[in-house]
Amino acid sequence: MTGLTSDQADRLVLDVYAHVDLDPARRRRAVGPYRAVLVVLLYLRHNLSQTLLAELFGCSQPTVSRLITRLTPAVTKVLTPYAEQAADRDLRSTIRVDGFVAPTGDRRKNTYTSGMYSGKRHRCGFNIQVVGSFHGRLVLTGAPQPGAMHDAKAWRESGLAAKFEGRLHADGGPGGFADTAYTGTGLCVPVRRQKGQALTESTREYNRAIASRRASVERVIAHLKNWRLLATGYRGMLDRFPMYLDAITKLEIYRTS
Known part of the structure; x- marks a missing residue:
């Protein structure tokens, strides 16, 4: 219960x-x-x-x-x-990063211009950045950001990027995997397909490897959303x-x- x-x-x-x-x-x-x-x-x-x-x-x-x-x-x-x-234990290995929107409902004046409305997810809420371990356990969450904020910016503004600054590719650092929304953050992300060009087989294989390694963070978010305050609409x-x-x-x- x-x-x-x-x-x-x-x-x-x-x-x-x-x-x-x-x-x-x-x-x-x-x-x-x-x-x-x-x-x-x-x-x-x-x-x-x-x-x-x-x-x-x-x-x-x-x-x-x-x-x-x-x-x-x-x-x-x-x-x-x-x-x-x-x-301390889980950050010794590679991390997985992703974000989700915790809905709050449309209750502010000028919600669509205040940054709380996520056009991608079609709801108002907070952008929550999540760090998971390779075996699918929650490690950290960042400070909540407006729902309209892009994941890469939310990763930086939430304070999580600062925690991993200089560690993602350093010897002994945890390293990290994410989706293409985190391009330019230092995390390992899939290669985007350029307009008018097809991905090579080696690039497809690389993207599959990234996807398989970051899949555990989806389970982390699913378990986190079992705390229904983050999933069914925060009213406070x-x-x-x-x-x-x-x-x-x-x-x-x-x-x-």
Whole structure:
């Protein structure tokens, strides 16, 4: 239901409450410690409305809102060491890079000129850049960018390009594979067919090799979208989206580590 095993959920609750005192006044809690973390996990995993969560847990909608706002950063904080260890391990080998749009709906004035509308994907949202390992596990996500931004620019603006600067082709560097949208970024990409020219057989073979090596990042994105907040339409305040993306990234790494 939460995407985590019972052991993972139990350990997460203990770690969160080692860092957060939910009720310093020791007042009677409307939602107990385990269920409070469960509220956050269900919100991120299934993108349920806060009103529905309040009905499910027998509390008020403002209580659910407070729990999500307060515990989401705590979840991120306690899971950061797991994510850093996984990144240290997985970045020793080649990386796979791709992006997707996390929909937000058309709710801004002048949406089509504000950069949130992706003409390629025909929806409004954030461009999320994803780094995956060769065996199909999430390693990093970048800072969310406007949906209209091209993937190559989003790779640079998200902060991920800076993390790999000088490493993609250096001795001991991880190297990386991506699709043709990342041409010029230093990642290995397929060769584009020039207008009026056919690809040679050796070039086709090279492109097939690139495609087979970057296929694992598609699985990474598919698993990341199982956190439905990123797939079915984020309804919250847009300036809070980076906080939720960070928490989901850490949870997915924790889930698969």
